[in-house]
Amino acid sequence: MKRAIVCTILFLNLVLSCKSSQSKTQLVAENKALKERIKTLESYDSMYTKAALELKNMNVVYRGVSNPIYISKQNVLSFEASAPGLKKIDSFGNYVLSPRTGKTVDIKIKSKLKNGDSLIENKILKIKDIGRIIGLINGNSCNSKCQLLLTVEELKNSIVGLGGDNFVFNLDLSVKGFKLKLPDSDVIEVEGNNIPIKMNNQIEQLKPNDIVYIFDIKLKINNSNFYSLRICKTPLIQIRIIEQP
Known part of the structure; x- marks a missing residue:
């Protein structure tokens, strides 16, 4: 035009x-x-071309996460973007934002126009907290106020995993270990993500309505985009033994 x-x-x-x-x-x-x-x-064309800001795979930014962001500004000589927790990755407009306190974050974009003038724009993004991480047994979950119902055979060699309560990310979590408490037994430290075969004899002695606890699940985040994520202790898992159908 x-x-x-x-x-x-x-x-x-x-x-x-x-x-x-x-x-x-x-x-x-x-x-x-x-x-x-x-x-x-x-000059008119440059001033009224707004800065473009793209959140990769997200509509908001999340606290405790390094959120990938792309920022660009057309028809300008140069621009700078700044915000609390904002880090420039390269010269192609790629940034990561690690939100701090509050419900929103302001990204200030200062551009130098072709006519020598400067233009300042503010982009306001919402900040949300991520969903709560919970423990899983064979892919099933239950919060600390309820019990998973398993037979003895289902409990043997069970796989302990991690999931999310309305969780929005693929963190690629892995379980490094956990603690197991059987009735009339001391707490057992387990390495890995499954109940060891060597414990089958003890598990076979369990009776219906016996309660088994799995807690202090140790996890690892394998997705490098979330290296700064801090996860609170996962709630314990209660398992009630039921009769074999």
């Missing part, structure tokens, strides 16, 4: 200069005025 306007102005100026008997001084003045008009159009 801007190019079409400029071409129209140039065309009209040429036609008028050919049909008139204006002096050289007048033509020089008109040519200067035309250049000023073009400069004004370029």
